[in-house]
Amino acid sequence: MARKKIALVGAGQIGGTLALLAAQKELGDVVLFDIAEGMPAGKALDLAETSPVEGFNASLTGGNDYSVIEGADVVIVTAGIPRKPGMSRDDLIGINSGVCKTVGEAIGKYAPNAFVIVITNPLDVMVWVLQQASGLPPERVVGMAGVLDSARFRYFLAEEFNVSVEDVTAFVLGGHGDTMVPLVRYSTVAGIPLPDLVKMGWTTQEKLDAIVQRTRDGGAEIVKLLKTGSAFYAPAASAIQMAESYLKDQKRVLPVAAHLSGQYGQDDLYVGVPTIIGAGGVEKIIEIELNDEEKAMFQNSVDAVKTLVDVVKKLDAEKS
Numbered sequence: 001m002a003r004k005k006i007a008l009v010g011a012g013q014i015g016g017t018l019a020l021l022a023a024q025k026e027l028g029d030v031v032l033f034d035i036a037e038g039m040p041a042g043k044a045l046d047l048a049e050t051s052p053v054e055g056f057n058a059s060l061t062g063g064n065d066y067s068v069i070e071g072a073d074v075v076i077v078t079a080g081i082p083r084k085p086g087m088s089r090d091d092l093i094g095i096n097s098g099v100c101k102t103v104g105e106a107i108g109k110y111a112p113n114a115f116v117i118v119i120t121n122p123l124d125v126m127v128w129v130l131q132q133a134s135g136l137p138p139e140r141v142v143g144m145a146g147v148l149d150s151a152r153f154r155y156f157l158a159e160e161f162n163v164s165v166e167d168v169t170a171f172v173l174g175g176h177g178d179t180m181v182p183l184v185r186y187s188t189v190a191g192i193p194l195p196d197l198v199k200m201g202w203t204t205q206e207k208l209d210a211i212v213q214r215t216r217d218g219g220a221e222i223v224k225l226l227k228t229g230s231a232f233y234a235p236a237a238s239a240i241q242m243a244e245s246y247l248k249d250q251k252r253v254l255p256v257a258a259h260l261s262g263q264y265g266q267d268d269l270y271v272g273v274p275t276i277i278g279a280g281g282v283e284k285i286i287e288i289e290l291n292d293e294e295k296a297m298f299q300n301s302v303d304a305v306k307t308l309v310d311v312v313k314k315l316d317a318e319k320s
């Protein structure tokens with residue numbers, strides 16, 4: 001069987017990490033695209049030269065022409081600009097919506113059969129822009145946010161409880177922004193829901209609330225420390241988990257920014273929800289029961305995403 005092809009559009013901090021992880025896991029051959037001249041080819045060559053040492057079989061190449069992504073099975077998009085300290089994800093919208101439109105058109109032309117994972121921020125609206133421009137079916141265009149936000153939540157919880165990260169499950173819904181909704185009662189340690197752990201005296205409600213807030217601010221915490229850009233290791237690892245579930249038809253249950261067409265009472269909107277990712281892309285959107293408080297938080301998050309979609313529509317109207 002021929003190797004799969006993984007195209008990475010954007011070969012910056014996240015793109016380079018994606019390339020290394022995809023190659024090390026032997027998910028397929030990797031091609032990097034970027035507008036920075038020579039850079040994707042240089043990164044690809046540097047990474048390819050790790051293969052004899054690391055012992056993986058995958059070809060890595062890069063280029064500045066969109067044709068390099070031709071026939072890709074998976075495309076992961078990080079093209080655009082990241083945040084600097086003091087910026088919100090939403091501040092990136094003007095530049096990154098133009099980038100995602102161009103990238104979407106190129107994917108429609110060169111890789112119409114791919115499963116596409118968008119990472120560029122502000123995430124939920126960027127994946128909407130890209131899907132529209134690509135013409136690909138919505139079940140094959142998703143955004144990476146929920147896996148990362150849940151990973152941050154899980155990490156903070158594991159630290160608090162002094163248990164393995166592997167035994168902590170966590171659920172984050174909604175848009176990838178300050179309004180994201182970490183679902184405390186659906187998050188567990190070895191199956192025990194967090195509210196029960198508070199009752200058992202493992203932690204306090206105050207500590208749990210602080211962890212929820214730290215999860216919401218997880219991206220900003222890293223931007224503040226790095227000063228010159230935003231997080232890249234955990235975002236890359238999260239997108240690779242989604243790509244792997246698609247390529248190997250694992251049918252993992254993962255929170256992703258998926259296209260809603262009636263689910264959760266929303267229409268033609270991308271927002272973070274639990275899904276099953278398999279060979280068909282988003283094979284199912286799982287609709288969980290939300291209580292009134294969770295519904296209100298989810299709606300607040302949805303409204304924030306809708307506001308940004310309207311901003312993009314307005315920018316588009318001004319251009320034409």
Ligand code: APR
Pocket residue numbers: 009010011012013014015033034035036078079080081082083092096099102119120121122229230231232235
């Ligand atoms: N087409 C292709 N690549 C582009 C384009 C474009 N039109 N515009 C910019 N790029 C490239 C840049 O040259 C750069 O190499 O996108 C890359 C982005 O890389 P970084 O600046 O290192 O940013 P990174 O940390 O990888 O984040 C990328 O993901 O999490 C989000 O908010 C983050 O939107 C940002 C994106």
